[in-house]
Amino acid sequence: MTLEDFTEFTDDEGDGGGETAGSPTDDAPDGEGAAADASDAPRGNSDGDAEGARGGASRDGGRAAATAGEGDARATGAAGDEATDDGFAAYDVAPAGEDTGLGVVSVSQGLRVAEEADETTLKAFVTTGNREAVRLGKYLLVPYPDGERLFCRITGLEYAQEFRSDDATEIHARRQMRRDDFAERDYKFMAELEPMSVVYGAGDDMKRRMTDRVPKPGAVVEEASDDAEIKTGLKIPEDGVFLGHLSVGGEKVRTAAEPPTVDYRVKDDYADGDPLAFRHTLVAGGTGSGKTHASKNVLRQYLDSDRTYPTGDGRESRMAVVQFDPQDEYAQMHDDNPDLDADFARRLDREGVAHGGHDDTVALVPRVANATYPGEGHRAERVEFTIPFSLARDMPWLVAGSGLNDNQYPALLTLLNRFFADYGDSGTYSQFLSYLDDPALKEELDESGRVHEATFDAVKRRVRAVPGGVFDQDAKPITELDHTLVRPGGLSVIPTYHLPTSRQKEIVVLAVAGLLVDDKLSNDPDSDRIEETPLLIGMDEAHNFLADADNVQARKVVQKFTEAAKQGRKERLGLFLITQDPQDVAESVFKQVNTKVVLNLGDEDAINSVNIPSNLAGKVPYMEKGQMVVYSPDNSEPVELIGLSRCVTRHGD
Numbered sequence: 270m271t272l273e274d275f276t277e278f279t280d281d282e283g284d285g286g287g288e289t290a291g292s293p294t295d296d297a298p299d300g301e302g303a304a305a306d307a308s309d310a311p312r313g314n315s316d317g318d319a320e321g322a323r324g325g326a327s328r329d330g331g332r333a334a335a336t337a338g339e340g341d342a343r344a345t346g347a348a349g350d351e352a353t354d355d356g357f358a359a360y361d362v363a364p365a366g367e368d369t370g371l372g373v374v375s376v377s378q379g380l381r382v383a384e385e386a387d388e389t390t391l392k393a394f395v396t397t398g399n400r401e402a403v404r405l406g407k408y409l410l411v412p413y414p415d416g417e418r419l420f421c422r423i424t425g426l427e428y429a430q431e432f433r434s435d436d437a438t439e440i441h442a443r444r445q446m447r448r449d450d451f452a453e454r455d456y457k458f459m460a461e462l463e464p465m466s467v468v469y470g471a472g473d474d475m476k477r478r479m480t481d482r483v484p485k486p487g488a489v490v491e492e493a494s495d496d497a498e499i500k501t502g503l504k505i506p507e508d509g510v511f512l513g514h515l516s517v518g519g520e521k522v523r524t525a526a527e528p529p530t531v532d533y534r535v536k537d538d539y540a541d542g543d544p545l546a547f548r549h550t551l552v553a554g555g556t557g558s559g560k561t562h563a564s565k566n567v568l569r570q571y572l573d574s575d576r577t578y579p580t581g582d583g584r585e586s587r588m589a590v591v592q593f594d595p596q597d598e599y600a601q602m603h604d605d606n607p608d609l610d611a612d613f614a615r616r617l618d619r620e621g622v623a624h625g626g627h628d629d630t631v632a633l634v635p636r637v638a639n640a641t642y643p644g645e646g647h648r649a650e651r652v653e654f655t656i657p658f659s660l661a662r663d664m665p666w667l668v669a670g671s672g673l674n675d676n677q678y679p680a681l682l683t684l685l686n687r688f689f690a691d692y693g694d695s696g697t698y699s700q701f702l703s704y705l706d707d708p709a710l711k712e713e714l715d716e717s718g719r720v721h722e723a724t725f726d727a728v729k730r731r732v733r734a735v736p737g738g739v740f741d742q743d744a745k746p747i748t749e750l751d752h753t754l755v756r757p758g759g760l761s762v763i764p765t766y767h768l769p770t771s772r773q774k775e776i777v778v779l780a781v782a783g784l785l786v787d788d789k790l791s792n793d794p795d796s797d798r799i800e801e802t803p804l805l806i807g808m809d810e811a812h813n814f815l816a817d818a819d820n821v822q823a824r825k826v827v828q829k830f831t832e833a834a835k836q837g838r839k840e841r842l843g844l845f846l847i848t849q850d851p852q853d854v855a856e857s858v859f860k861q862v863n864t865k866v867v868l869n870l871g872d873e874d875a876i877n878s879v880n881i882p883s884n885l886a887g888k889v890p891y892m893e894k895g896q897m898v899v900y901s902p903d904n905s906e907p908v909e910l911i912g913l914s915r916c917v918t919r920h921g922d
């Protein structure tokens with residue numbers, strides 16, 4: 270046969286059509302198809318009989334009738350839309366009158382729940398009228414006869430053959446090309462489901478447990494639309510810090526409640542574990558993905574006056590937030606967002622989301638030679654500070670830079686120890702430089718075998734390479750500003766945008782963050798205020814400060830922050846890391862982060878590095894501004910969210 274033969278072929282019904290999947294009548298000559306058609310139309314394959322019997326036995330009479338009804342619809346209906354609708358009605362009406370589902374659990378391709386996810390097979394046949402509405406990721410409920418519900422998620426959608434026929438044929442394709450409609454009911458539409466939990470009980474007593482039972486064949490599958498049921502199914506806490514609204518494929522999940530959205534919150538009390546703030550948060554996203562917008566919205570929640578945490582001595586204290594700010598954006602949290610209108614504010618109030626400029630915001634501005642802080646974008650109070658060189662006593666790596674190797678580092682320690690022993694805590698950076706210029710010192714250390722001459726010179730070069738003008742400037746030392754830096758309920762923002770070099774930025778951020786961490790972890794803290802106050806350290810562009818690198822400074826920094834992260838829960842210290850290059854944040858710190866909020870990321874390495882479940886990772890490159898996925902295993906199942914479309918404080922000009 271040539272192609273022309275087909276082209277001229279016009280008689281659809283006369284093609285000996287056993288192999289085509291046109292209307293049911295096409296199937297009749299097939300013999301086998303006819304049997305399936307009559308006995309088990311909805312499933313329509315050769316397993317039909319046995320399965321139909323099983324299904325019938327487990328259901329009420331109404332269901333059996335529905336099957337018959339469906340059979341009728343098929344038998345009488347030509348392939349028209351009306352017939353399709355009739356067929357759909359027949360599926361729909363039977364189960365419970367008001368019960369409108371998406372379809373029914375099907376056994377024809379296996380129905381099995383197992384301890385191993387890959388041994389689980391759960392599929393639902395989706396009725397024709399519902400097919401346009403189903404999407405990957407949607408949350409569904411399947412009832413058990415005793416009222417418990419299986420909470421699940423759509424993980425696959427597929428058209429399967431309805432009849433024993435082959436639609437991958439020239440004839441079928443030609444015919445299809447000549448008409449512009451598509452006969453849904455010629456095909457099965459199967460949704461593959463992943464069971465997430467069994468939800469049981471009602472109202473405040475609603476609970477979840479691991480999936481431990483299999484739904485009945487033919488059970489009606491419905492979209493989850495009850496706020497409490499969805500939260501229970503996904504293990505989303507009722508209370509906590511608001512992150513955004515639950516969504517699937519970029520659309521908010523709607524419920525019948527008011528507001529119709531499902532709020533996603535992160536646990537923030539000791540009722541069941543620790544507040545997750547103290548188990549650390551990562552906000553990762555590409556440039557312009559909405560990291561700062563989202564972070565401000567979250568940080569503002571932690572600063573809310575209603576939010577307190579028990580302290581070691583039995584009091585309740587509000588959280589202090591210290592935010593390192595490379596782009597000079599966070600001091601704006603002091604101000605109201607002019608775009609946040611009364612209507613939006615009312616909605617936030619209704620949902621218990623804190624909003625409005627945070628009065629108790631201080632910009633703690635590092636004073637550095639030849640740099641002025643413009644600070645035009647906000648009205649927060651400003652306090653200047655400087656880094657006293659004495660901090661190098663506890664953090665020698667501050668002056669090591671990336672050039673010092675492991676052999677040279679002990680020499681630096683020796684020199685710093687001797688220097689501070691001679692000069693006390695008031696010893697300055699420039700005094701240290703002069704100190705190193707002393708040839709007698711060099712000779713003495715060399716002769717006593719403590720620091721080789723060449724090593725001495727190398728250390729001196731490194732220390733001299735520290736950019737001038739960072740230490741001991743004309744401002745109050747940060748060590749004396751602990752009550753300004755850390756205030757219960759207060760936000761301290763440390764802007765670094767105005768600093769001329771990245772090394773200066775790094776020294777400022779690491780010195781202040783290191784000071785906070787040391788006081789938190791120390792048994793003998795320099796500042797009781799820092800030690801006692803619940804503290805969140807926010808770090809934007811965290812990859813610039815917490816990168817893994819093969820040098821002493823990086824190793825010491827990473828070690829310190831890993832330790833801080835590990836001790837965080839005990840000491841009420843939380844890290845809130847924000848980055849566009851999560852792959853550059855040291856793995857050991859990363860591992861301590863419990864809550865990962867991922868906005869749009871295009872870079873594959875970056876996506877892989879955040880290490881979130883693959884179904885979430887797949888969405889990351891497609892997410893629009895404000896869309897995020899949240900992986901917080903101790904809070905909830907992994908979910909997709911949409912953040913607030915407006916910033917609750919000022920953001921941008």
Ligand SMILES: Nc1ncnc2c1ncn2[C@@H]1O[C@H](COP(=O)(O)OP(=O)(O)OP(=O)(O)O)[C@@H](O)[C@H]1O
Pocket residue numbers: 554555556557558559560561562563849894895896912913914915916920921
């Ligand atoms: N959920 C959202 N809805 C609407 N607009 C948003 C949303 N999130 C962020 N935006 C807007 O997108 C722009 C970029 O957001 P943002 O500054 O937070 O991005 P970023 O990831 O911090 O960028 P950068 O890499 O420059 O730091 C801002 O104008 C912000 O207001």
Ligand SMILES: [Mg+2]
Pocket residue numbers: 560561562596
């Ligand atoms: Mg930003």
